[in-house]
Amino acid sequence: MSFQVSRRALGLGAAGALAAPSLLRAQAGGQTLTIATGGSITSVDPHFFNAAPNSSLALHIFGTLVERTHDAKLIPGLATSWRAVEPQLWEFKLREGVKWHDGRDFTAEDVAFTVTRAPNVPNSPGGFGGFLRSIERTEVVDPHTIRFRTRYPNPILPTEMASIFIISKHVGEGASTEDYNSGRAAIGTGAYRLSSYRPGDRTELVRNEEFWGEKEPWARVSYRFVANDAARTAALLAGDFDMVDQVSSSDLARLKREPRVAVSETVGLRVVYLMPDFSRQESPPGVTDNNGQPLARNPFHDVRVRQALNMAINRQAIAERVMEGQATATSQWLPPGVFSHADDVRVVGQDIERARRLLAEAGFPQGFRLTLHTPNDRFPNDSRIAQAVAQYWTRIGVQTQVDALPWASFSARSNRQEFAIRLTSWGSVTAEAGYMLANIMMTYDAQRRTGASNSGRFSSPELDRMVSEAVAVIDDAQREKALQDCVRWVAREVPIIPLVQLNHTWATRRGLSYQARMDERTVAMGVKPAQG
Known part of the structure; x- marks a missing residue:
C-alpha cells in the first residue's frame, strides 16, 4: 500500500490564476481577509482539544503529514509519500526544504516529538490520542524518513495522521x-x-512568505469569533466580513437570493447526538425523582431507559422544522454512501406509547426529572435542538429542563462528567465509523488511548473487543462489514442517541468563493477570488 503525487499535479495551483485582473489589482499592497466563525476556539495549542474550531485555526499555522481535500480525500502534506512496508510498519517520506516559521529546518525528529507529545497534553478536554493509539514505536530513519511500528495492522494510519498537527521539537520541548x-x-x-x-474574540494571522506550498493571496487574516448566527449574517451583509461560516438555516434562503454574497454548502460528516452519564451507579447530577429526590440508581445504565429516550424523539421534525432542512434525520453517525455506513440501520421512528412502556418495565412508570445540558454557540441551532428533545422526553414522563452554556464552559464541564446527559456533536473527519467508535464509545483509557472524548464514560468490553478487531482488518470490504456490525451494536444498545447529520454552509462576499469542506474546516486557504 503506497501513495505518491505532487500537490501541483492535483491542480492546486496559485490562487492568482483564478482571479480576475480587477480583483487582483484591488489586492495590491496586501489585502486582509476577515472571517467570522461561529465556533469558539479554546486554544492555539494544536494538541489541546480535538474540536473542529481549534483544528480549523491550527490548519493555518501548522502542517500535517497528510492533508485532506474538501471531499475528504488524502493528498501529500509534510509527507510526500507513504507506504506499508509490513502489515505493522508504515514508512513516510518527508518533504525536503520545509522551514519552520523561525527559519529552522523541518525534520523527522519533529514528527517523532509530535507523536509523543500529542496524546499527553495536560488538562485536555478531549485530545488526539485516538489517532495515535496504534503506534507502538517511532523510528527516525534519516532526517526525511520516519517509520511507525504499530501494535496491530492499521490500514488507516495515513488517514489518522491527517489529523495530527506537527510541531517543532526545538520549540515544543517543555x-x-x-x-x-x-x-x-x-x-x-x-x-x-x-x-x-x-480568547473568545479573535486571532490575527500574517502570511508566511517562506511557505513551502503555493503562496496565499491574503497578506493578513483576521479570524474572529461571533457566536450569534444573525450577527454573523448581518456583519457579512454590512461588509464587515469577507466570509462567515455556520450560516443559520433561517438566514440561508435569504442569502441565496442576495446578489452581494455567494453561498457554499455540502453534506457534512458531523452528527448531533446525545450522551448520558455512565460514570456513576447512583443518580447523576441533575437527575431526580418527581419529588426532587436523588434516585437510588443511575437510570441510564438500563438499556430500556436509553431505548425509551431514543424512540421518544421525532428526528424528522427536528431536521425539517428546527434545522429548516439543513440537516438529515439519522440513527447512526455517517451519511449514506460513506464507508461503513450501515444501510439496514434505519432512522428510529417516534413511538411515545412504547417508550412509556419501556420506562415502566425499567422501574420508572412515573418517569423522572433530568437536566439536559447543551452548548449554545457550537453548531447551528444547538440549543433549539435541545429544547425540542426536552419537549419529546417530557411527553413520556421524563420531565426535562435545558441548561444552555457557551462552548468553552460546556466542553470543560462535560469532560469532568458534571452532566447527567448532554447534547453535543462529532465530526468523523476520517470518513469511516472507527473514528467515533474509538474516541466516543470505547472505554476511556489514557494508556491505551481509547475513549479520549468519551465524556459520558460509557464502557462495554464487548464493544471494545469488536472495535479493536474491526479497525485492524486489512481487507477494506471485510473491515467495512466489521465496522457495520459495530454500528448495529450501537443502534441496539444505545450508548449514544444520534439525532441529525448536519449540512455545512459558508457565505462569502461577492467576488470571493469558498470550496465547501465535508470536514467543516473554515480556512483562509480555501477562500479564492471568484472565477469570471
Whole structure:
C-alpha cells in the first residue's frame, strides 16, 4: 500500500490564476481577509482539544503529514509519500526544504516529538490520542524518513495522521499550552504565522512568505469569533466580513437570493447526538425523582431507559422544522454512501406509547426529572435542538429542563462528567465509523488511548473487543462489514442517541468563493477570488 503525487499535479495551483485582473489589482499592497466563525476556539495549542474550531485555526499555522481535500480525500502534506512496508510498519517520506516559521529546518525528529507529545497534553478536554493509539514505536530513519511500528495492522494510519498537527521539537520541548496561546511556541510550517490570539474574540494571522506550498493571496487574516448566527449574517451583509461560516438555516434562503454574497454548502460528516452519564451507579447530577429526590440508581445504565429516550424523539421534525432542512434525520453517525455506513440501520421512528412502556418495565412508570445540558454557540441551532428533545422526553414522563452554556464552559464541564446527559456533536473527519467508535464509545483509557472524548464514560468490553478487531482488518470490504456490525451494536444498545447529520454552509462576499469542506474546516486557504 503506497501513495505518491505532487500537490501541483492535483491542480492546486496559485490562487492568482483564478482571479480576475480587477480583483487582483484591488489586492495590491496586501489585502486582509476577515472571517467570522461561529465556533469558539479554546486554544492555539494544536494538541489541546480535538474540536473542529481549534483544528480549523491550527490548519493555518501548522502542517500535517497528510492533508485532506474538501471531499475528504488524502493528498501529500509534510509527507510526500507513504507506504506499508509490513502489515505493522508504515514508512513516510518527508518533504525536503520545509522551514519552520523561525527559519529552522523541518525534520523527522519533529514528527517523532509530535507523536509523543500529542496524546499527553495536560488538562485536555478531549485530545488526539485516538489517532495515535496504534503506534507502538517511532523510528527516525534519516532526517526525511520516519517509520511507525504499530501494535496491530492499521490500514488507516495515513488517514489518522491527517489529523495530527506537527510541531517543532526545538520549540515544543517543555512548552505548555499557554506558551502556544501566547505565541511563544506557536511556530509552525503552515501558510500563516500567528500574530496575536485573544480568547473568545479573535486571532490575527500574517502570511508566511517562506511557505513551502503555493503562496496565499491574503497578506493578513483576521479570524474572529461571533457566536450569534444573525450577527454573523448581518456583519457579512454590512461588509464587515469577507466570509462567515455556520450560516443559520433561517438566514440561508435569504442569502441565496442576495446578489452581494455567494453561498457554499455540502453534506457534512458531523452528527448531533446525545450522551448520558455512565460514570456513576447512583443518580447523576441533575437527575431526580418527581419529588426532587436523588434516585437510588443511575437510570441510564438500563438499556430500556436509553431505548425509551431514543424512540421518544421525532428526528424528522427536528431536521425539517428546527434545522429548516439543513440537516438529515439519522440513527447512526455517517451519511449514506460513506464507508461503513450501515444501510439496514434505519432512522428510529417516534413511538411515545412504547417508550412509556419501556420506562415502566425499567422501574420508572412515573418517569423522572433530568437536566439536559447543551452548548449554545457550537453548531447551528444547538440549543433549539435541545429544547425540542426536552419537549419529546417530557411527553413520556421524563420531565426535562435545558441548561444552555457557551462552548468553552460546556466542553470543560462535560469532560469532568458534571452532566447527567448532554447534547453535543462529532465530526468523523476520517470518513469511516472507527473514528467515533474509538474516541466516543470505547472505554476511556489514557494508556491505551481509547475513549479520549468519551465524556459520558460509557464502557462495554464487548464493544471494545469488536472495535479493536474491526479497525485492524486489512481487507477494506471485510473491515467495512466489521465496522457495520459495530454500528448495529450501537443502534441496539444505545450508548449514544444520534439525532441529525448536519449540512455545512459558508457565505462569502461577492467576488470571493469558498470550496465547501465535508470536514467543516473554515480556512483562509480555501477562500479564492471568484472565477469570471
